[in-house]
Amino acid sequence: xxxxxxxxxxAVLMLINCGGGDSQxxxxxxxxxxxxxxxxxxxxxxxxxxxxxxxGPLDDALATRGAEVFELKCVACHKVNERLxxxxxxxxxxxxxxxxxxxxxxxxxxxxxxxxxxxAMLAEFYVPMTFQNVTEDDARAIxxxxxxx
Amino acid sequence: MNKTMTRVVGVILVIATFLLxxxxxxxxxxxxxxxxxxxxxxxxxxxxxxxxAFTSGGFSGxxxxxxxxxxxxxxxxxxxxxxxxxxYGFTEETKGMLQTTFxxxxxxxxxxxxxxxxxxxxxxxxxFINANNTPRVARIDLKTFETVxxxxxxxxxxxxxxxxxxxxxEYVVASxxxxxxxxxxxxxxxxxxxxxxxxxxxxxxxxDDGAMNIAFQIIVPGYDYDLAHAGKGxxxxxxxxxxxxxxxANTLLEVNASKNDKDxxxxxxxxxxxxxxxxxxxKTRPGEHYSNRMSHSTHMSTSxxxxxxxxxxxxxxxxxxxxxxxxxxxxxxxxxxxxxxxxGGGKLAAVVSVxxxxxxxxxxxxxxxxxxxxxxxxxxYDATIAGEVTNVGLGPLHTEFDGKGYAYTSxxxxxxxxxxxxGTWEVVDRIPTYYSLGHLMIPGGDSRxxxxxxxxxxxKMTKDRYLSTGPELxxxxxxxxxxxxxxxxxxDFPTVGEPHYxxxxxxxxxxxxxxxxxxxxxxxxxYRAITEKEARVExxxxxxxxxxxTIRTHFKPDNIEGIKLGDVVxxxxxxxxxxxxxxxxxxxxxxxxxxxxxxxxxxxTLRWEPQKVGVFPFYCTDFCSxxxxxxxxxxxxxxxxxxxxxxxx
Numbered sequence: 165x166x167x168x169x170x171x172x173x174x175a176v177l178m179l180i181n182c183g184g185g186d187s188q189x190x191x192x193x194x195x196x197x198x199x200x201x202x203x204x205x206x207x208x209x210x211x212x213x214x215x216x217x218x219x220g221p222l223d224d225a226l227a228t229r230g231a232e233v234f235e236l237k238c239v240a241c242h243k244v245n246e247r248l249x250x251x252x253x254x255x256x257x258x259x260x261x262x263x264x265x266x267x268x269x270x271x272x273x274x275x276x277x278x279x280x281x282x283x284a285m286l287a288e289f290y291v292p293m294t295f296q297n298v299t300e301d302d303a304r305a306i307x308x309x310x311x312x313x
Numbered sequence: 314m315n316k317t318m319t320r321v322v323g324v325i326l327v328i329a330t331f332l333l334x335x336x337x338x339x340x341x342x343x344x345x346x347x348x349x350x351x352x353x354x355x356x357x358x359x360x361x362x363x364x365x366a367f368t369s370g371g372f373s374g375x376x377x378x379x380x381x382x383x384x385x386x387x388x389x390x391x392x393x394x395x396x397x398x399x400x401y402g403f404t405e406e407t408k409g410m411l412q413t414t415f416x417x418x419x420x421x422x423x424x425x426x427x428x429x430x431x432x433x434x435x436x437x438x439x440x441f442i443n444a445n446n447t448p449r450v451a452r453i454d455l456k457t458f459e460t461v462x463x464x465x466x467x468x469x470x471x472x473x474x475x476x477x478x479x480x481x482x483e484y485v486v487a488s489x490x491x492x493x494x495x496x497x498x499x500x501x502x503x504x505x506x507x508x509x510x511x512x513x514x515x516x517x518x519x520x521d522d523g524a525m526n527i528a529f530q531i532i533v534p535g536y537d538y539d540l541a542h543a544g545k546g547x548x549x550x551x552x553x554x555x556x557x558x559x560x561x562a563n564t565l566l567e568v569n570a571s572k573n574d575k576d577x578x579x580x581x582x583x584x585x586x587x588x589x590x591x592x593x594x595x596k597t598r599p600g601e602h603y604s605n606r607m608s609h610s611t612h613m614s615t616s617x618x619x620x621x622x623x624x625x626x627x628x629x630x631x632x633x634x635x636x637x638x639x640x641x642x643x644x645x646x647x648x649x650x651x652x653x654x655x656x657g658g659g660k661l662a663a664v665v666s667v668x669x670x671x672x673x674x675x676x677x678x679x680x681x682x683x684x685x686x687x688x689x690x691x692x693x694y695d696a697t698i699a700g701e702v703t704n705v706g707l708g709p710l711h712t713e714f715d716g717k718g719y720a721y722t723s724x725x726x727x728x729x730x731x732x733x734x735x736g737t738w739e740v741v742d743r744i745p746t747y748y749s750l751g752h753l754m755i756p757g758g759d760s761r762x763x764x765x766x767x768x769x770x771x772x773k774m775t776k777d778r779y780l781s782t783g784p785e786l787x788x789x790x791x792x793x794x795x796x797x798x799x800x801x802x803x804x805d806f807p808t809v810g811e812p813h814y815x816x817x818x819x820x821x822x823x824x825x826x827x828x829x830x831x832x833x834x835x836x837x838x839x840y841r842a843i844t845e846k847e848a849r850v851e852x853x854x855x856x857x858x859x860x861x862x863t864i865r866t867h868f869k870p871d872n873i874e875g876i877k878l879g880d881v882v883x884x885x886x887x888x889x890x891x892x893x894x895x896x897x898x899x900x901x902x903x904x905x906x907x908x909x910x911x912x913x914x915x916x917x918t919l920r921w922e923p924q925k926v927g928v929f930p931f932y933c934t935d936f937c938s939x940x941x942x943x944x945x946x947x948x949x950x951x952x953x954x955x956x957x958x959x960x961x962x
Contacts, residue, residue, distance in 0.1 A: 235844055235846065236833065236834075236843065236844055237833075237891065239844065239845060239846075240844075240845050240862065240864040240867075240869070240889050241864060241865075249864070249865060249866055249867070249940075290938070290939040290940055291865050291866055291938045291939060291940055292938075294865065294890060294891070294892045294895065295891065295892045296890075296891040296892070297830060297832060297833075297891035297892075297914075298891075
C-alpha cells in the first residue's frame with residue numbers, strides 16, 4: 165500500500181513540472197570551498213570587485229593622495245595605532261592581501277556578511293565597516309598610503 | 314506498518330503534492346479580476362509595488378507617498394507644515410522654505426499634487442503641490458523626495474485651482490478661489506462687485522532645474538475660480554479653469570452663489586499671452602511674493618522677495634480668454650488624453666458637460682457669442698458642447714481617463730465612481746465607494762498616457778470602515794481594478810491628512826533614479842565640517858558656532874564647555890557617513906524647536922538658546938548601530954558673565 169502510494173506520488177510529482185527553471189549545465193569540478201562557501205582565493209583576497217593584486221615598489225605620490233582620501237573618508241573611525249570605531253591600521257598590509265584591503269573598502273557590506281574573518285571582526289567591534297562612497301582609484305590610493313604605516 | 318501509519322503517510326504525501334502545486338501556481342502572477350482581491354494587491358515581502366501614488370495631505374500640509382497596489386505608506390514628505398521628525402521648517406537651513414509676505418507660516422492646506430510631464434507624459438522629475446490658505450506652490454524633487462522650492466502667489470486669496478501643468482511643464486497654473494481687492498486695500502466687503510477681482514497665474518518652470526518664476530497673471534472678473542487643467546495634443550497652448558459664483562455673492566454663498574444655471578469654464582490661450590507679453594501688453598503691478606529655494610550643494614534655502622508681477626488685462630488682449638457656460642457651479646475641469654474633450658464636473662447639476670476643443674475653436678471663429686462677462690466673450694453653450702453624460706450620480710466632481718476610451722467620474726453625493734464612454738457619453742458601469750468620494754486618480758489619468766490598470770478613490774468620510782479611533786478618523790482610500798469591463802474593489806486603506814487629489818506613476822520612472830547620499834566632496838554648506846579635523850567650536854560675541862561631525866558611533870566634539878546663559882548656540886552637524894540609509898539624529902535637551910535628522914553627507918543646523926545653568930546632554934536619535942546608545946555628548950552651561958573660555962575635545 166505504502167509502496168503504491170509512493171509510486172503514484174512520484175508519478176504525480178514528475179507530471180508537475182513547474183518549468184521556468186534554467187537547466188543546469190554539466191557541473192565542472194567544483195573548487196574546494198570553505199565552510200562559508202568561499203573559495204581559497206576569496207578567503208585571501210576578499211569578496212568584491214578586486215582580484216589578486218601584486219604591488220610594485222611604493223608610489224610616494226599615490227600614497228600622498230591616499231593619505232588625503234584617508235583623512236576625508238576614514239579617520240572618523242580608524243586610527244593608525246589604536247582602536248577607535250574600527251581596528252588600528254598599522255601593519256594591515258602585512259596582515260591582509262592588497263585585494264582584501266581594497267575589497268573591504270569597496271564592498272564592505274558583502275565582506276561583513278560573507279567573509280569569516282570579517283564576521284569575526286564584527287563580533288569584536290560591533291559596528292560594521294561602512295561604504296564611504298570611495299572610488300576604485302581612491303581605494304587603490306588608500307592602499308598605497310596604508311603601506312607606509 | 315499498520316493501517317494508521319499508512320494513512321498518515323498518505324495524508325503527508327497529499328499535502329506535499331498540494332504544496333508543490335501551490336508553489337507552481339505562485340510563479341504566474343494572478344491576473345487581475347480572475348484571482349481574488351487579496352492576491353491582486355499582495356506584494357510579497359521584499360518585492361516592490363508597481364506604482365507610486367502621491368497623495369496630498371490636505372490639512373496636514375504635507376504629501377503622502379504610497380505604493381500601489383499594496384496601499385503601503387512609504388513616507389510623508391514635509392512641504393508646507395513644520396515637521397519636528399526631521400527638523401523641516403525648524404532647522405536654520407529649512408526655516409526659509411516657509412517664508413511668506415505674512416512671515417513664516419508653519420502650516421497650510423495642500424490639495425493637488427501634479428507630476429511634471431514631457432510631451433504630455435509624466436516623466437518622474439518633479440511633483441508640484443499647492444497651498445490653498447496662504448497661496449503658494451511647492452516643487453518636490455523626485456530624486457530626493459525633498460521640497461526644494463516654494464513660491465508665493467500674490468493677488469490671490471485661496472490658491473485652489475493649482476498647480477496644474479502644461480504638457481511640457483512649461484507652466485504651472487494657479488487660479489484664485491477667493492477673489493480679493495487687487496491690490497489689497499481697506500474697502501467695504503459690500504463693494505465686492507466693484508473692488509474684487511480674480512487672478513489666473515502662470516508660473517514659468519525652468520526646463521533644466523525646475524526653478525519657478527511667475528511669468529504673468531491675468532486679471533479676471535471677481536468670481537470663485539475652482540480648478541484647472543491645461544490642454545494637451547491639439548489643445549496644447551490652452552489652459553482651462555472652472556469658476557462658480559458668477560453671481561458675485563459675498564455672503565451665504567451656499568444659496569447666493571447657486572442661483573445661475575450655468576457658470577463658466579474659462580479657456581485661456583497662453584501661447585497668445587506670450588505673444589502679448591512680447592508686444593509689451595503686460596503691466597508691471599505691485600505683487601510682493603517670496604520665492605524660497607533649497608540648494609542641493611549647500612543644503613540651505615534662500616528666500617528672495619519679489620516686489621512686482623506682470624499682469625495682462627483681457628480688455629487689452631483680444632482672444633486671450635473666453636468663457637464657456639457650464640452647469641452648475643462646475644468643480645473639476647479635466648481634459649481627455651486626446652486633448653479634444655474638456656470635461657466639466659457639474660457639482661450642483663446631475664450632469665457632466667463635455668465641451669469639444671475643436672468646436673470651441675470653430676465657435677470662436679464664427680463668433681458664436683451670447684454676450685460678455687466682465688469684458689470676456691461668453692460662448693454659446695450649444696456651439697461648444699460635444700455631449701452631456703446623464704445618470705452620472707449626484708454631485709459629479711472629477712473625471713480621469715484610462716486611455717482606452719473610457720472616463721471615470723466621481724459622484725460625491727451618491728458616493729460612487731461612474732464609468733462612461735467618450736464619444737457616446739453612455740454610462741457603462743458604476744461602483745460604490747465608502748464614503749463621499751472627492752477626487753479619484755488613475756496613474757497618468759490626467760495626462761496623454763494613462764496607465765489604466767488601477768483607480769484610487771479618495772473619500773471624504775470614513776465612518777465605519779476601520780477600527781474606531783475616537784471622534785477623529787483617518788480618511789479612506791479605495792483601490793479599484795479598472796483593467797476589465799467591470800470595476801472591482803480590491804483594497805481599502807487609510808490615508809494621512811485629508812487627501813484631495815493624488816497622482817500615480819510607474820515605479821520604474823522614479824525608483825531607480827533615487828539619490829542615496831549627498832557626496833561629502835560636494836558639500837558646500839558654509840558651516841560644514843567634512844572631516845573630524847575641521848570639527849571645532851567658535852565664539853562670535855554671544856553667538857557660538859559648533860562645527861560638529863557625526864559618524865557611527867560618535868560626535869566630534871562630544872564635550873563642550875564655555876557656553877554661557879544668554880548665548881545663542883548653533884550646532885552645525887555634518888553627517889560623515891557615505892552609505893545609504895545611515896542618517897544620524899541630533900537632539901539637545903531643552904531645545905525649543907526640534908531634533909535634526911541629517912542625511913549622509915549633509916549639514917543641518919539646530920539653534921539652541923540655553924535656559925539653565927548646568928551640564929546638558931545631547932544624543933543621536935536615529936538608531937544607527939549597536940553602539941547607538943553610546944552616541945552622546947555634554948554641553949556645560951555657565952552663568953552669564955562667566956569667564957570660562959570655550960573648550961571642546
